[in-house]
Amino acid sequence: GAVVSQHPSRVICKSGTSVKIECRSLDFQATTMFWYRQFPKKSLMLMATSNEGSKATYEQGVEKDKFLINHASLTLSTLTVTSAHPEDSSFYICSARATPGQAMGETQYFGPGTRLLVL
Amino acid sequence: GNSVTQMEGPVTLSEEAFLTINCTYTATGYPSLFWYVQYPGEGLQLLLKATKADDKGSNKGFEATYRKETTSFHLEKGSVQVSDSAVYFCALRRMNSGYSTLTFGKGTMLLVSP
Numbered sequence: 216g217a218v219v220s221q222h223p224s225r226v227i228c229k230s231g232t233s234v235k236i237e238c239r240s241l242d243f244q245a246t247t248m249f250w251y252r253q254f255p256k257k258s259l260m261l262m263a264t265s266n267e268g269s270k271a272t273y274e275q276g277v278e279k280d281k282f283l284i285n286h287a288s289l290t291l292s293t294l295t296v297t298s299a300h301p302e303d304s305s306f307y308i309c310s311a312r313a314t315p316g317q318a319m320g321e322t323q324y325f326g327p328g329t330r331l332l333v334l
Numbered sequence: 335g336n337s338v339t340q341m342e343g344p345v346t347l348s349e350e351a352f353l354t355i356n357c358t359y360t361a362t363g364y365p366s367l368f369w370y371v372q373y374p375g376e377g378l379q380l381l382l383k384a385t386k387a388d389d390k391g392s393n394k395g396f397e398a399t400y401r402k403e404t405t406s407f408h409l410e411k412g413s414v415q416v417s418d419s420a421v422y423f424c425a426l427r428r429m430n431s432g433y434s435t436l437t438f439g440k441g442t443m444l445l446v447s448p
Contacts, residue, residue, distance in 0.1 A: 219377070249435070258423065258440040259378070308377055310436075321427075323436060325370075325378040 217243050219311050221326035228299055229334055236294045236329045238309030245311035248292035249323065250284060253306040265292050289314065299333040306330050336361045336428050340439035343421075347414055347446050355409040355442045357398075357424035365426040367391075367400050367407040368436070372421045381409075381422070419446045 218241040228234050238248055246267050251259040265271040265286035273279050281303075283295040292311075296303055310323040341356040359367065366385045370378040382391030387402035396411045407424060424439040 221377075256440075258438040261435055261437075264435060310378075321434060322380055322383075324380075327375075327377040 217311075217313070217322075217324040219245075219309065219324045219326040221307075221309055221329050223329060224327065225330040225332070227332045227334065230300050231298055234296045234299055234331060236296075236307055236309075236331075238292045238294070238311065238326050240290045240311040240313075240324070243311075243324075244289040244314045245292075246289065246314040247312045248286055249310045249312070250282070250292075250294050251308045251310070253308055253328070259308060262294075296331065299331070301333045304331055304333045336365070336426060336437045338424050338426055338437055338439035340422075340424050340442050343441070343443040345442060345444050347444070349416055349446055349448055350413045351446075353409070353411040353414045353418075353444065355422055355424075355444070357407045357409065357439060359405050359407065359424075359426050361405075361426055361428060363428075364402075365428050367398070368425040368427065369396070369398055369407070369409050370423040370425060370438075372423065372441070374420070378423065414444070414446045416446045416448055419444055 220239045222237045248265050250262045253259045262277045263271045263273045265284045267286050271284035286292040308328040310325045312323050337360045339358050368383045369381040371381045372378050382393040384391040384400035390399045398407050398409045421441045421443045423441045425436045427434050
């Protein structure tokens, strides 16, 4: 089946530093990748949608300059949390949707998530 | 706008009990509907889906029927197992400026005891 990986699985950083999270589709090409944030006992909130080779589309209320997204290839998207603060601590999950025409269709495949703790 | 409402959890059941997790939605047009499952420490996995009214999605003993008249997509399983303990998310897929995105409910935790 389709596999999406995230790295790192958890990260602890000091306030003011930047953290980069990688999302990779391992066995399929993903034109579109999504970044979600999950709060305890709350749903996943879509932060942004990235399409390979173009700028990400951010959801309302998500700061573009704080959450930098790069989708430079069909198998890799990165989320960089810049100048992280304790309120950015959360569980970040990515998902990938296959390039049209592949067998998996429009299904989104989710990564295992990255736990970020900002001290 | 589009939204998904799920019953509050946790839902606590004994093994072999019948499970229902309610899900209702609000959407324009005809969205596709999904159930995702998140096991402890893992990402979300697609459990089942339905793309049009009266479709029934099924997988691993779980079922859900797309009911347009009641805007519902309730998840059911006849006999739960301890291994079904997880958080279940109902979601709808909508089109947004030419591409589709998922809107999730808040999730319902299921705890199954032996």
